[in-house]
Amino acid sequence: MNDVKMERFKYDDELTKLFIFATVIWGFVALLLGVTVAFQLASWKVNMGLEWSTFGRLRPLHTNAAIFAFVGNAMFAGIYYSTQRLTKSRLFSDVLGRIHFWGWQLIIVAAAISLPLGFTTGKEYAELEWPIDIAIAVIWVVFAINFFGTLVKRREKHLYVALWFYIATIVTVTVLHVVNSIAFPVDFMKSYPVYAGIQDALVQWWYGHNAVAFFLTTPFLGIMYYFIPKAANRPVYSYRLSIIHFWSLVFLYIWAGPHHLLYTSVPDWVQTTAMVFSVMLWMPSWGGMINGLLTLRGAWDKVRTDPVLKFMATSVTFYGMATFEGPLLAIKSINGMAHYTDWIVGHVHSGTIGWNYMIISGMLYYLVPKMWNTTLYSVKMANAQFWLATIGLLLYMMSMWTAGITQALMWRAIDETGKLVYPNFIETVVRIVPMYWVRAFGGVLILAGFILMMYNLWLTIKKSKGLEEQEYMAPAMEKVTSEVNQTAHRKLEGLPTLFTVLTTIAILVGGIIEITPSLISDTFVERDSEIKPYSPLEIAGRDIFIKEGCYVCHSQQIRPMPDEALRYGPPSTAAESVYDRPFQWGSRRIGPDLARVGGKYNDMWHFRHMYDPREVTPKSIMPEYTWLFKKKFEIKTLPKKIKVMTALGVPYTDHQIKNTVLLAQKQAFEITKGLNVDGVDMKMQNKEIIALIAYLQRLGVDGARSRELKKQVRSEQ
Amino acid sequence: MIREFLLKINQPWLPTLGTALFVGIFVGMLIWINRRGSNSYYEEASFLPLDEGVKSER
Numbered sequence: 001m002n003d004v005k006m007e008r009f010k011y012d013d014e015l016t017k018l019f020i021f022a023t024v025i026w027g028f029v030a031l032l033l034g035v036t037v038a039f040q041l042a043s044w045k046v047n048m049g050l051e052w053s054t055f056g057r058l059r060p061l062h063t064n065a066a067i068f069a070f071v072g073n074a075m076f077a078g079i080y081y082s083t084q085r086l087t088k089s090r091l092f093s094d095v096l097g098r099i100h101f102w103g104w105q106l107i108i109v110a111a112a113i114s115l116p117l118g119f120t121t122g123k124e125y126a127e128l129e130w131p132i133d134i135a136i137a138v139i140w141v142v143f144a145i146n147f148f149g150t151l152v153k154r155r156e157k158h159l160y161v162a163l164w165f166y167i168a169t170i171v172t173v174t175v176l177h178v179v180n181s182i183a184f185p186v187d188f189m190k191s192y193p194v195y196a197g198i199q200d201a202l203v204q205w206w207y208g209h210n211a212v213a214f215f216l217t218t219p220f221l222g223i224m225y226y227f228i229p230k231a232a233n234r235p236v237y238s239y240r241l242s243i244i245h246f247w248s249l250v251f252l253y254i255w256a257g258p259h260h261l262l263y264t265s266v267p268d269w270v271q272t273t274a275m276v277f278s279v280m281l282w283m284p285s286w287g288g289m290i291n292g293l294l295t296l297r298g299a300w301d302k303v304r305t306d307p308v309l310k311f312m313a314t315s316v317t318f319y320g321m322a323t324f325e326g327p328l329l330a331i332k333s334i335n336g337m338a339h340y341t342d343w344i345v346g347h348v349h350s351g352t353i354g355w356n357y358m359i360i361s362g363m364l365y366y367l368v369p370k371m372w373n374t375t376l377y378s379v380k381m382a383n384a385q386f387w388l389a390t391i392g393l394l395l396y397m398m399s400m401w402t403a404g405i406t407q408a409l410m411w412r413a414i415d416e417t418g419k420l421v422y423p424n425f426i427e428t429v430v431r432i433v434p435m436y437w438v439r440a441f442g443g444v445l446i447l448a449g450f451i452l453m454m455y456n457l458w459l460t461i462k463k464s465k466g467l468e469e470q471e472y473m474a475p476a477m478e479k480v481t482s483e484v485n486q487t488a489h490r491k492l493e494g495l496p497t498l499f500t501v502l503t504t505i506a507i508l509v510g511g512i513i514e515i516t517p518s519l520i521s522d523t524f525v526e527r528d529s530e531i532k533p534y535s536p537l538e539i540a541g542r543d544i545f546i547k548e549g550c551y552v553c554h555s556q557q558i559r560p561m562p563d564e565a566l567r568y569g570p571p572s573t574a575a576e577s578v579y580d581r582p583f584q585w586g587s588r589r590i591g592p593d594l595a596r597v598g599g600k601y602n603d604m605w606h607f608r609h610m611y612d613p614r615e616v617t618p619k620s621i622m623p624e625y626t627w628l629f630k631k632k633f634e635i636k637t638l639p640k641k642i643k644v645m646t647a648l649g650v651p652y653t654d655h656q657i658k659n660t661v662l663l664a665q666k667q668a669f670e671i672t673k674g675l676n677v678d679g680v681d682m683k684m685q686n687k688e689i690i691a692l693i694a695y696l697q698r699l700g701v702d703g704a705r706s707r708e709l710k711k712q713v714r715s716e717q
Numbered sequence: 718m719i720r721e722f723l724l725k726i727n728q729p730w731l732p733t734l735g736t737a738l739f740v741g742i743f744v745g746m747l748i749w750i751n752r753r754g755s756n757s758y759y760e761e762a763s764f765l766p767l768d769e770g771v772k773s774e775r
Contacts, residue, residue, distance in 0.1 A: 009770075085769035160765040226766045235763035240750040247746055251739055273732035280739070472770035509738070513731050 006473045007155065011084045013371055013469070015097040019077035020367060022105060023360065024454055026069035029112075031447045033062035038440035040623075041590065042433060044613075047623035052116040054623045056549025060127045061115040066352060067125060067215060069108045074360040075219040076100070076143070079166050081367060082226040083150055086160045088474040092149025096142050103139035107132060119189040122546035122582045123204050125211050126180050130191045133181040140177065144170045151496045155474045159496060161242040165222030167500050168250045172214040172507045180207035184644045187637060190543070192644055197577035198266050198525060201585055202258060202515050209257035214507075216352065218249070220359050221288055224316060227359075228295045231308045231366055237294035241287055248284035250503060252277050255510035259330035262339065263559035264585060265574040270514055271332070277510070278330030285323035292316040307382035311362030314390065318354025322347065337408045340555055340589040342432065346400025353393045353446060361385065361453060368457050372464035381456040385449035392445030395438055403435035412563045420566050425592040430619050528575035530706035533650045534698060536664040539641055540633045541695025544688050545584070548625065555586030556595040556699065569596040569700065576703045579650055591622060596700030603671055604678050606693045629684070633691040638664055667694055 040046040040055045047054045084091060091097055110132050114120075120127040128136070147170060151159070159167075180203055183191035195203050229236050236242060255277035258270045293316055296303060303309045325347050329338050338344060369376050376382060410428040413421035422428055534542060545551070558564050560571040572595050577583055586593075601609075608615050611629060613622040639660040646652050656663060665685075671693055672685035684690060750759075 006771075082766075086765060088770045155770075156765070158762055158765065160762065162766070229763075229766045233767065235760075235767065237763075239759040239763040243750050244743070244746055248739075248743060251742065255735065269732060273735065276732060276736065280736075470772060472772055474770040510735065513735055 004475045007476045008471055008473050009088075009090050009155075010469050010471055012091045012094055012097060013081070015091065015094070015101060016077050016081045016367070017371060018101050019073050019080065020364065020371075022073040022101070023070060023077055023364070024457065026065060026073055026108060027357075027360070027450060028447075028454060030062060030065035030070040031443070031450050033058060033065055035440065035443040035447050037062050038436065038443045041621060042436040042440050044621045044623055049624060049626070051118070051548075051625075051627045054548065054625075056552055056623075057116050057118060059552045060120060060124075060549060061112065063125060064111050064115065064127065065108070067211070068111070071216055071352070071356050071360070072104065074356075074363065075169075075215070075223075076104070077367070078223040078227070078363055079147070079219060082162055082223065083147060083166065086156065086163055086226065087150055087154030088156045088472070089150055089154045092146050092153060096146040096149075100139060100142045100146060103135065103142065107135050107139060110135070114189065118547035120546060120549065121183065121191065121193070122549075122551055122584065123180070123193070123200075123207075124552075124587060125208050126177075126204065129189045130181070130183055130185050131188065133177070133183075137174075137177060137181075140170075140174060144174070148496065148500075155477045157477055159499065160225070161236070161239070161246060162222035162226040164246050164499070164503070165218045165225070167496070168246070168503050168507065169214050169219045169222070171500060171504050172210060172218075172250075172254070175504075175507065175511075176207045176210050176214065180204060184648060186641050186644050190637070190641075192581040192641075192648060194648060196579060196581045196648070197583055198264075198574045200581065200583040201261055201264065201577075202266060202270070204583070205260040206254070206257035206511055206515055209260060210254055212348075212351070213253040213256075216356055217253075220356060221245075221249075223359060223363060224288075224292050224312070227363055227366055228292055228309075228312050228316075231306065231312060231362070232296050232299040232302065234295055234297070234299055237291050237297065241291045245284050245288040245291060247506065249281075249288065251506045251509070252281050252284060253510075254507050255514065256281060256330065258514060259335065260587065261585075262330070262332050262335045263561070264557050265572050265577075273514060275330050275332055275335075278327045282324065282327050285326075286320060289316055289320035289323070292319075305379075307376065307379055307386065308362045308366045310383075310386055311358050311365065314386070315355050315358030315362060318350060318358060318393075322351040322355060325350065336559070336561065337412070338404060339559075340587070341404035341408045342400040342435070342588075343404025343408070345588065346397045346404060349400070350393070350397050353389070353396065357389065357446070357450075361389070364453070364457060368460050372461050373466070374460060374464040377456050377459035377463060381452055385452045385456070388445045388449030388452070392442040392449065395442030395445065399435040399438035399442065403432035403439075406435075407432050411567070412561075414563060414566070418566075420563060423567070425567070426617050426619055429590070429621060433621065525574045525578055527578075528573070528702075528706050530709060531575050531578060531702045533579045533645070533652055535667055535694070536638050536642055536656070536660045537633075537667040537691050537694040538698050539645070539695075540635070540638060540664060541691035541693070543641075544628070544633065544692045545695055546582070550594075551584045551586045553586075553588065553590035553622070555589050555593045556580075556583075557585035558593055558595050564593070568593045570703075570707065573703065575706075576700070579645075581645070581648065581650075594696065594699055596704070598697045598699040598701040599704075603674050603693050603697065604680075606696055607675055607680065607689060610689055610692065625689075628689040628692060629687055631688045632686045633668075633688045635661055635664060635686070664691075 036046065037055055037059050080091065080097070111128055114129060114132065115127060119129050121129060147166065183193045185191045193200055225236060225242060256274055258266060258274035259278045262271050262275065293313065296309065296313060299309065303313050329335055329344065329347060365376060365382055407428045410422045410431060415421050558568045558570070558572045565571065605616055609617065610625045612624055613620040642652055642657055642660045646657060668685045668690045671690050672680065672682055676682055
């Protein structure tokens with residue numbers, strides 16, 4: 001018998017502790033922002049009349065804080081803690097760990113400053129501007145080096161299933177972030193994406209959906225596979241099932257992104273593919289859920305008493321519910337009703353609160369007492385948080401289901417004469433405002449529970465007498481294994497590089513098939529010579545539209561449905577958004593679609609509407625944008641913007657490129673002159689409101705002219 | 718030539734290929750994980766989270 005060489009080592013738990021603190025702090029910020037934006041929809045006065053605190057600017061801050069700050073830090077805490085123990089090795093580098101931690105916090109602070117100031121790319125969940133995007137890429141690489149470095153120096157040959165999910169997370173987030181963030185900078189905090197129109201939409205929602213998949217889901221499935229067996233002191237229910245779960249999930253998930261674009265001008269085959277693969281996702285998702293829950297077999301009595309297992313069992317149950325609802329919503333006929341409504345918002349929160357918040361809470365209740373060598377200060381307090389979060393979430397989901405289905409049915413209602421029953425969009429908003437109050441109340445309960453957890457964890461740490469860094473021993477890993485009868489998968493798991501390559505191939509197949517043709521082929525977009533690029537002033541106005549986050553409440557994509565045709569006009573075509581960088585199709589209609597708003601109202605209507613929405617639309621919940629009437633639109637950067645657009649392939653004429661400023665001033669003068677008839681001062685011509693009006697009045701105008709010309713040609717024939 | 722090839726990719730048979738690919742991988746995986754003699758290995762692997770090394774008494 002060979003002597004086993006034992007090695008001594010210590011885990012770097014200080015880094016995990018840092019990420020735990022960050023998780024708790026940012027979790028509070030994210031939830032507070034969530035409650036704030038929820039109240040803003042219930043009462044427009046909560047927008048507070050400040051440009052930095054409108055719903056349009058705070059909602060992206062809320063989503064970024066929740067995803068990248070709260071969930072991100074929790075993910076790093078869980079990964080660093082479990083990876084060291086699963087590899088029986090200290091992290092590859094303490095220094096890289098600290099660079100990762102402080103770099104990530106700096107990125108979050110940069111986001112917290114830049115988003116309320118209006119620096120945004122206008123792409124959901126990818127709003128941060130290019131310098132911050134580069135910082136994210138750098139810090140992510142630091143994280144990857146530290147993680148893979150730890151795998152290289154591991155003492156456990158076998159890579160446990162949790163580590164596979166971490167590998168998939170690191171690889172896929174890298175691919176998604178890099179591909180979706182490619183942009184041409186205009187200046188330090190402004191850029192335009194290299195993609196336009198449907199290409200941008202496809203890339204963005206391939207990113208957006210898979211950010212959910214590989215940032216909010218796969219790392220936490222790894223955490224589930226580590227912490228549930230650990231907390232229940234039971235092995236994972238079925239290791240075989242975990243293999244099927246992993247490979248099926250990473251292969252299928254990436255295909256599902258375009259289900260966010262059903263009934264849009266994206267090609268039909270892409271939509272159908274996304275729908276079919278979304279439905280197939282049921283299988284691995286539920287396989288994972290079943291595996292997680294059955295790991296608790298024989299330990300169900302503990303679920304009743306142990307807060308860790310209580311939160312984890314609930315999180316896995318919500319994961320099952322959310323991954324049932326997701327494919328359901330991806331079925332075209334159901335999506336036709338649910339899309340653009342609050343049903344989607346409810347679904348998203350059943351995942352982020354039900355799955356992420358719950359599993360993070362369970363993980364924190366496991367980690368804090370263990371790492372500070374003490375017991376939890378109060379189990380009662382943890383139970384109180386559990387019920388506050390569960391009841392709050394149920395109120396949230398039920399109110400959003402009700403609001404979503406109510407509004408969808410009202411939008412679609414057509415009477416026997418073929419007219420809309422609710423032609424005035426605001427009627428459908430007023431009807432669901434009570435649900436917004438219920439949602440906000442649910443959010444307050446969730447936040448209150450979180451504060452209780454913060455207090456509980458703080459008292460737990462306070463009562464700790466401290467712990468000296470513990471030393472561990474494990475056998476050194478032999479370089480050449482002599483084991484016989486290894487299964488192929490076991491060999492594969494011993495080779496992290498090959499495993500990573502195969503995972504990369506699995507996640508790339510779907511993306512390549514769905515997206516590459518649209519990036520290269522012109523056949524996707526039928527060119528229309530009547531669709532012209534935006535004028536310089538309209539570009540300035542469009543940038544204001546993006547800066548104010550108008551896209552979070554207004555879509556610009558009319559679907560081929562009778563009620564939408566009656567309410568907004570003919571369906572949007574791919575050609576109409578060929579110059580849209582970024583695309584602005586939106587994902588929710590808190591206000592009406594704007595794809596064909598150009599010419600629907602006169603300039604004065606927009607002028608009054610932006611100053612006081614309730615003056616022209618009684619009971620509107622839109623904030624007042626009074627600063628647009630004081631601030632000058634950016635004219636200095638316009639020539640650079642036009643040059644960047646030209647470099648990206650937008651066919652501006654030499655005249656437009658050489659006379660950008662002059663053309664913008666001329667158009668602004670004409671608009672203000674028209675408003676002057678109704679008493680608006682000519683001094684307003686350099687204000688942001690004029691540029692915004694120019695942009696809004698352009699929307700859908702070229703498409704209408706094109707249809708008119710085609711009609712004339714047909715009638716002449 | 719590459720462009721010409723990619724232009725032709727815009728075809729509805731692609732989803733069918735993707736589905737077939739997945740079904741193939743899935744069935745292959747089912748056979749693979751049920752290989753004879755793999756029981757003890759999977760049993761051992763499922764216990765990995767429960768072992769985080771031996772605490773040194775030093």
